[in-house]
Amino acid sequence: MGAADLVPGVSGGSIALITGIYEKLLDSIKSIDGKALSLLKNLEIKAFWKHINGRFLLTLLAGILTSIFTLSKIISYLMEEHPIPLWSFFSGLIVISALIILRDIKRWNWGVILAIILGTVSAYLITGLPPIGSPDALWFVFVAGAIAICAMILPGISGSFLLLILGQYERVLQAVNQKDLITLGLFALGCIIGLLSFSRLISWLLKNFHAVTIGLLSGFMLGSINKLWPWKQVISYRLNSKGLQQPFITENVLPHHYLEVTGQESLILYAALAFSFGVFLVLGIERTAYYINRK
Template sequence: MKNYLQWLIKGLAMGAADVVPGVSGGTLAFILGIYERLLAAISAVNMTAVKLLLRGRLPALWQHIDGTFLVCLLSGILLSIFSLANLIGYLLEHRPVPLWAFFIGLILASLPVLLRSVRWSVLRLVLCGTGVLFALAIGMLAPVQLEPAPYMFFLAGAVAICAMILPGISGAFILLILGMYGPVMLAVTELQLGIIALFALGCAVGLLSFSKLLNWLLKHFHDATLALLIGVVIGALYRIWPWQHNQQMLSPWQYQQQIANHDLLLALCSLLAGMVLITLLMNLDRLFNRGGPQRV
């Protein structure tokens, strides 16, 4: 039961991140130590799983795909998305600076742990730098505006989910670039079930395809892949800098002069809150299993 609650809480954190254009649920999964298990579970939805299903071996199928872990995590993600979509939309419009500062706090507090997870070499440092440059390039892309046709929700889901499970690249930001963020959020808040189903189908196709590639890379080039992913997470800090306008980074004082109130004190409090929260989330195992052996 303790593990189930941990996974649900981590799913809630991932879902909250996925709603924000610029933050990735994959980043939270990576930071919280469930990324590799998540990829392995998704990749297990394969022909072996289909054969187990056709033979009626449901308990074996459930174990093969790590079903309990996936259901708990997905429940947390969906609960978070549907409950926080309006709140985060409001904060993005009226209080963006503290919101971005909160997510920067999440990343900054987790970086020392991530950096210690890799045995560094020159090649891995180069890969980390490549990840930084890749994330910066994605972050500099300009959003577009369009009137989406129904099939575009399927394509948007397939592309965005790949970004969503890639640490440092926001699926919501990719939707923004494609001009699909507003239509997708409108469909969620107004419960347009047909549109949501098309988007979800695209997500399923993209997720099953891309997760297999990432899972293979982690199995065969573990530390090199981690180094690249850490670089992507570091590069994502550019996209979520709290004081920016038209993708230009400003100082808090420039922001106040040119755009709006810099909310500096509130931003610092939010950054600290993000650091405290991610520290607690990264130590859920210890908090839940205090006095006993940790279970995975």
């Protein structure tokens, strides 16, 4: 999940779904409620830890942080120097993941099919949105935090990408660099409230409308391929927090037009190999998770 969240356009929620821990993650987050706060207030630490499934959350958080600190430089290098194989790898990962998740649907009906179509179209349109002008008021930082954190646990949609669309990506990065505690505090508060609220909604939907919700989540993943498409033409650039120029608005092109449009090789063979590696990696993870969960 940490490795996925490092890449704009890829969601850690997708990895949680692949490995079969998604519903457990939602239930654990949802358990941070009034009872948990009461236990913590009364210093019943052991009961509090058990109530929120602390061992699971701590292990997951440790894995995410370990991945972020160990893989951030590698992924940044690959995004800069080998973008086509990298995006192809993630495309393969997402496509096979969506298909695997659809196997959980036992009863197919028109509602499930419509949910898949709705999820696919929604994610496709969201990932194609241009950045918008946003209010400078501090309250919007809170709103952006709530929206972005929801996307981080929603398969197929990246929280960092939504921050970019909302026009708050650079503002949050600047707040981190300048140690602007007010802005960071409001952003963190928005993240906490958004996470606790949205996890309850998704958990309720999974328990009451499992097949339709799985179809919708799978659709989100399939529609996100619009953002992950390896062959892109850069329309405009932006300056990052270090003052370096980075692609800002891009447009997807077909592989056989890529050389003509950009002057660079399309690397179709490398893309196919990276896509296949993503597919086989997910199949391996899925098999491993299956045997672990059986034990």
